[in-house]
Amino acid sequence: MVLSTHPVRMLDIILAKRAGKKHSPEEIKFLVDGIMDSSIPDYQLSSWLMAVCWRGMELEETAWLTDAMCHSGQVLDLSALGSVIGDKHSTGGVGDKTTLVFVPLLAAAGIPMAKLSGRGLGHTGGTIDKLEAIPGFKVDISTEQFIEQVGKIGMAIAGQTAELAPADGRIYAMRDVTGTVESIPLIAASVMSKKLAAGANLIILDVKCGRGAFMETEEKAVELAKTMAAVGRILKRPVLAVVTDMEQPLGMAVGHTTEVIEAIETLKGKGPEDLRELCLELGSLALVEAGKAKDTAEAREKLQKLISSGEALKTFATLIKAQGGDAKVLDDYSLLPTAKMTKEFLVPGSGKKWVSALDGRKVAEACKLMGAGRAKKGDPINMAVGVVLKAKVGDTVNGGDALATIYCDSEEQYKLVSAKLAEAYQFSDSEVPKPKLIKASIS
Secondary structure, eight states: OOOOOOOOHHHHHHHHHHHTOBOHHHHHHHHHHHHHTTSSSSHHHHHHHHHHHHOOOOOOHHHHHHHHTTTTTTTEEEEEEOSSSSEEOOOTTTTOOOOHHHHHHHHHTOOOOOEEEEEOOOOOOOHHHTTTTSSSSOOOOOOOHHHHHHHHHHHEEEOOOOTSSSHHHHHHOOOOOTTTTHHHHHHHHHHHHHHHHHSSEEEEEEEESTSSSSOOOOOHHHHOOOOOOHHHHHHOEEEEEEEESSSSSSSEEESSHHHHHHHHHTOOOOOOOOHHHHHHHHHHHHHTTTTOSSSSSHHHHHHHHHTTTTTHHHHHHHHHTTTTTTTTGTTTTGOOOOSEEEEEEEEEEESEEEEHHHHHHHHHHHHHHHTTSSTTTTTTOSSOEEEEEOTTTEEEETTTEEEEEEEESSSSHHHHHHHHHHEEEEEEEOOOOOOOOOOEEEO
16 A cells, blocks of 8 residues: 655654555655755654664665665766676675675676775775775775776776765664664665665675674575665666675685785685685676676686686776776785784694684674774774684684684784684584585576
8 A cells, every 4th residue: 555645744654654554655755855954853764764674665665765865965877988887785794805806807807897885884894995905095086086987997996975875874874873774675775775876787786694794694685685686676777696605704814904915816816715706606697697798607707717817907907006006016915004913823622623613703803803893983994904714614624723814913912813713713523514605696
């Protein structure tokens, strides 16, 4: 049932949603307009958010909310840059440096990539923060520069501006303090409104699930991925999504400098298997959707050749230079921020054993103890510190061997991180299978 919307009152909208009724497009527009002109007070907005959290929203409602938030501010027009412009988004996870590999790889494959990214908050690190570990790399570029650069070299990665989907900013802030963060329709509308406002017409999503992710269960992650893909269809923007495991970190490196190095090594064909596999899976789906390959097998072969030939690495060098960075870091990692100390964390006990569990969130918390994460927006971060793991779930280890390398600035940090890593790891005396990284693919 769609409610009558004449006249529209915020109280009626709240009561309708509390009763489980469907909003009309006019009601959604009234809501977003009221957020933008501050005519809807915080107490009414928080009441509506709680009603949505309890009652949910239908797909059409979620699409209408997404569209209204998208158009609450600036909407980039990238149509002059080509028929297909890609953008990739991750819901956040530990060790997730995928964008640093994926953007130059896809650009090398002929898909222009217009990527607006955020900073890290809490236990995860943001793409923008990682890029700032590269000397001179500028992430704060104007919209005009952003569009011009995508047109010139086929890619740009920049910090998100406040002009894009500003209504989402207020809703997001209110969700954070009212216990309504986990609502699937609200998460989907938040992510998709910003992606649509950024102007891309091929949106690639990596939805994480597990202890190191925002969505802790596979079921919830699949539901979110399906919701965002459906919203994309309704609004006539193709959306591809994969659901990936984030019980343990992605790759082996956690921390800004360490993750930049791992991303470069992956572009050189020497990175960890799980990170490489994720980039190939996402990239293959994108190439097929964009008409660059007839199927995922052909697409994967093309992407692998771009890595083995060095073309993808060369494209990353082009990106770094275009945004003021020093591309010599690709061959000289000493140019990146460097921790004062390097110490090993050892496998406890003796004898052969298998890693049975690795809590990604605890690994991230270990790095945050050294200053690699933020407690609140605007906090400074330590780019140099981090952890590089030597074994993950399913790997065999021996007591006394190095289990991880800790890049720290003091003995005190080393002790704190070691204690947290000891909590993160669990072992078994019998063989443990390696977990599957990609749980589902959705389009």
